[in-house]
Amino acid sequence: MNLCMIGTGYVGLVSGTCFADLGNRVFCVDKDKNKIDKLNSGISPIYEPGLNELIKKNYSVGRLIFTNDLKKAISKSELIFICVGTPNKKNSNDVDLSFVFKAAKEIAKCTKNKKILITKSTVPVGTGDSIEKLLKKLRKKNIEVISNPEFLREGEAIRDFRFPDRIVIGSNDKKHFNTLKKLYQPLISKGANFFTTSRRGAELIKYASNAFLATKITFINELANLCEKANINIEDISLGMGSDSRIGSRFLRAGPAYGGSCFPKDTKGLVSTGEKFKTNLSIVKSVIKSNENRKKLHTEKIKKILGSLKGKRIAFLGVTFKPNTDDMRDSVSLKMIPALCKQGSKITYYDPTGSKKNFKNIKNCKFKKSIRETCYNVDLIIIHTEWDEFKSLEFSKIVKKKSFSIFDLRNLYNQNQIKNKNIKYYSVGRPNSN
Numbered sequence: 140m141n142l143c144m145i146g147t148g149y150v151g152l153v154s155g156t157c158f159a160d161l162g163n164r165v166f167c168v169d170k171d172k173n174k175i176d177k178l179n180s181g182i183s184p185i186y187e188p189g190l191n192e193l194i195k196k197n198y199s200v201g202r203l204i205f206t207n208d209l210k211k212a213i214s215k216s217e218l219i220f221i222c223v224g225t226p227n228k229k230n231s232n233d234v235d236l237s238f239v240f241k242a243a244k245e246i247a248k249c250t251k252n253k254k255i256l257i258t259k260s261t262v263p264v265g266t267g268d269s270i271e272k273l274l275k276k277l278r279k280k281n282i283e284v285i286s287n288p289e290f291l292r293e294g295e296a297i298r299d300f301r302f303p304d305r306i307v308i309g310s311n312d313k314k315h316f317n318t319l320k321k322l323y324q325p326l327i328s329k330g331a332n333f334f335t336t337s338r339r340g341a342e343l344i345k346y347a348s349n350a351f352l353a354t355k356i357t358f359i360n361e362l363a364n365l366c367e368k369a370n371i372n373i374e375d376i377s378l379g380m381g382s383d384s385r386i387g388s389r390f391l392r393a394g395p396a397y398g399g400s401c402f403p404k405d406t407k408g409l410v411s412t413g414e415k416f417k418t419n420l421s422i423v424k425s426v427i428k429s430n431e432n433r434k435k436l437h438t439e440k441i442k443k444i445l446g447s448l449k450g451k452r453i454a455f456l457g458v459t460f461k462p463n464t465d466d467m468r469d470s471v472s473l474k475m476i477p478a479l480c481k482q483g484s485k486i487t488y489y490d491p492t493g494s495k496k497n498f499k500n501i502k503n504c505k506f507k508k509s510i511r512e513t514c515y516n517v518d519l520i521i522i523h524t525e526w527d528e529f530k531s532l533e534f535s536k537i538v539k540k541k542s543f544s545i546f547d548l549r550n551l552y553n554q555n556q557i558k559n560k561n562i563k564y565y566s567v568g569r570p571n572s573n
């Protein structure tokens with residue numbers, strides 16, 4: 140099939156490349172000329188394992204086309220996917236849909252024949268209806284609007300595309316399900332569940348899934364607080380609970396607090412949708428609050444570990460919100476590092492994806508090019524992100540100070556083994572963690 144992806148951000152670029160790899164001809168369109176030029180010279184604007192190779196492979200055989208020419212891309216495509224960003228509005232839970240509507244208007248301008256428009260961006264309940272209304276106003280009755288939310292995780296996106304748990308299609312007109320089924324047939328044949336529902340239903344499934352996963356993480360994080368006080372190991376609780384098939388073991392790992400481009404934004408977006416439909420989603424509201432409060436708890440704990448923060452040298456291993464991505468959006472480090480520096484600490488940090496502009500203007504916060512340089516002379520090492528290269532470090536050989544502590548926010552190390560080396564070790568939700 141011929142497809143057009145509007146927006147070459149995370150969703151559009153990964154999905155477009157993977158669709159091309161399934162044998163489709165895919166036009167990836169973006170207004171940002173710089174991005175398109177980069178892509179045409181073989182450079183991916185995002186960091187995602189395996190993506191560069193897949194882009195090169197499909198670009199070289201002409202199945203992947205990067206262009207600014209929306210009109211041409213639309214005229215050659217049967218299906219048009221909207222993959223633009225849907226951030227929260229500033230200081231609000233509401234979702235900013237301006238990029239979505241702008242894209243819909245541009246599609247309308249360029250469309251003559253019958254087309255299917257599919258929203259892949261995460262959009263609140265009723266957005267498909269609003270796009271339809273807009274198209275009617277523009278006298279474009281020949282464009283059908285369908286919802287097909289994406290569930291890709293950063294760092295695992297290509298695997299998630301190829302082996303999805305489910306493919307969700309929302310349409311108020313059943314005849315479109317077959318067109319989408321044809322597109323996804325290679326994945327359905329491998330066992331993906333093809334799930335069809337109303338357009339509003341598909342829109343809500345995306346928000347409900349992300350809010351539920353965020354709730355699961357927040358639940359285990361709060362229990363980790365209890366475990367620290369009651370001298371219980373949170374990992375036993377996660378295993379014990381997770382082996383109940385009704386609960387499931389995934390997304391039950393206690394950590395610093397959830398972050399990233401989706402959970403923080405989508406939990407807020409769901410609360411805002413609840414308000415629009417006069418429904419109090421009190422659980423989701425408490426999840427947002429608990430997750431925010433959690434970020435402050437870490438600074439308090441560090442103060443306790445170090446006695447005072449003034450003049451103390453602290454190393455951060457990893458600053459992105461999760462491994463295998465360079466994404467800093469809503470990463471816990473964005474709250475922790477400024478708070479620690481403000482109280483007089485000196486921070487060095489290392490991340491496999493390089494220095495971050497987020498910390499450029501913070502006095503006493505410096506990027507170092509290696510783990511060794513970062514930890515050289517510090518009082519405390521904070522393991523912030525679970526990159527593989529942080530999982531088996533010989534800390535006593537790396538740190539030159541006689542006495543130092545480790546605060547492992549990801550529970551990467553066995554605490555008995557590390558304590559035997561005379562290192563003061565603190566982790567999350569494990570006995571004697573606090």
Ligand code: UDX
Nearest residue numbers: 289290291292293390391392394397398399401460461
């Ligand atoms: C998420 C959803 O999983 C994906 O389906 C959706 O389309 C986009 O949002 P992503 O944000 O890439 O994906 O990362 P994910 O792996 O879900 O992790 C999100 C956050 O939760 C991270 O901060 C991670 O560290 C945290 N997390 C995850 C935990 O703290 N504990 C866990 O057990 C799992």
